[in-house]
Amino acid sequence: MIPPSPPPEARRDILKQWAGTPVTALVSLVSAAVAALVAWGLLDWALLSAVSPLRPMADCTGASGACWRFYAEKSRFMLFGTYPYAEHWRPAVVCAVLLALSVAVGLRMTGRLRGLGSTALMAMWCAVIPASFLLMSGGFAGLVPVDMSRWNGMPVLLILSVIAIALAFPLGVVLAVLRHQTRWPVLRRAAIVYIEGMRGFPMVTVLFVGVFVLPLTLPPDTRISPVLATLIALVFFHASYFAEDVRGGLQSLHGGQQEAASALGLSWVQSMRLVLLPQALTRSLPALVNSVIGAYKDTSLVVVLGIHDLTATARMAFSEPGWGQFALEAYAFVGVWFLLSCAFLSWVGRELHRSAGAKSR
Known part of the structure; x- marks a missing residue:
């Protein structure tokens, strides 16, 4: 009897790549089974056993699946909170503009929007940030004035995250440059104290200082909204982390870069702006994306x-009387939003890492 021939080398390589050792193969099978069970549970909850949004709320009582009618009833409240119902178009426009500009920045970083220059992006940010506050506040051009205490939901999330990050990044770059340079020792030590001190405090502590201590330092009869005070605190807090990411990129550059720039007759400011910072920002982009997430x-x-x-x-x-059973639907709404937005940021980070690896090869 002729013994069976061994599998071809290419086939053995494929099996080893996918299965590996018996232990890793078993772990992969168990993980796949758990993932299948979780996926089936989500599918059953979200679609198979769910209650259609066209059916009345009474049908959701005792249902084992998601109540899509809850989203039809409460989606606008979850998005905009106590903002005046008739003026919901204003926070909707602010959210759409901030999201569109954030996506444009991400695509520009990955090379998808080469026609959109950095100068144009900076001009857009400088126009969008004050315009967002003006549109949300109202009080001009016939818009109903709305106090910041009624700013809720998605606009507050985007203002305190997107705008805070957009303002903290340039401040972080300045702090990184001041800490990296040796021409002005006093400014360098001040930047070190600020960065290490801010990174040494918990974020909650900084927020409490911004909301409760910052108003005490203002002149009498000066009122600052908790949203604005929180935004200021977040800007100074995130700037310290961005500064360390950029400083890591500056330290990774060879000392000959500065010497070559000086040999070309460039001043320190020119060499930093034209030679060192562009390379440092490119090298620190993956770390910056991680800090942004x-x-x-x-x-x-x-x-x-x-x-x-x-x-x-x-x-x-779901805290209102009669809505307590829909906590899962409410938090699922929030979880899906954070999952999608963070997935986009993670994709940007992967694209930057891939492009950096291609350049190094």
Whole structure:
């Protein structure tokens, strides 16, 4: 009897790549089974056993699946909270513009929007940030004035995350440059003290200082909204982390870069702006994206200050009498939003890492 021939080398390589050792193969099978069970449970809850949004709320009582009617009834409240119902188009426009500009920045970083220059992006940010506050506040051009205490939900989340990150990044770059340079020792030590001190405090402590201590330092009869005070605190807090990411990129550059720039007759400012910073920012982009994801998710901590972001308005939506059984639907809404937004940020980070690896090869 002719013994069976061994499998071809290419086939053995494929099996080894997919299965590996028996232990890793067993772990992969168990993980796949658990993932299949979780996926089936989600599918059953979201679709198979769910209650259609066209059916009345009474049908949701005792249902084992999701109540899609809850989203039809409470989605606008979860998105915009106690903002005047007739003026919901204003926070909707602000959210759409901030999201579109954030996506444009991400695509520009990955090389998808080469026609959109950095100068144009900076001009857009400089126009969008004050325009967002003006549109949300109203009081001009016939718009109804709305106090910041009624800013809730998605607009607050985006203002305290997107705008805070957009303002903290340039401040972080300045701090990184001051800490890296040796021409002005006093400024360098001041930057070190600020960065290490700010990174040594918990974020909640910084938020409490911004909301409760910052107003005490202002002139008498000067009122500052908790949302604005929190935004200021987040800007200074995130800037310290961005500064360390950029400083890591500056330290990774060879000393000959500065010498070559000096040999070309460039001043220190020119060499930093034209030679060192562009390379440092490119090298630190993956770390910056990681810091952006952390800063974006940590914004939900503002709920401890009584500021109603998306998480707080979702909790308020099912806290009303008769709606307590829909807590899972409310938090699923928030979870899906954070999952999708963080997935986009993670994709940007992967694309940057892939492009950096291609350049090094």
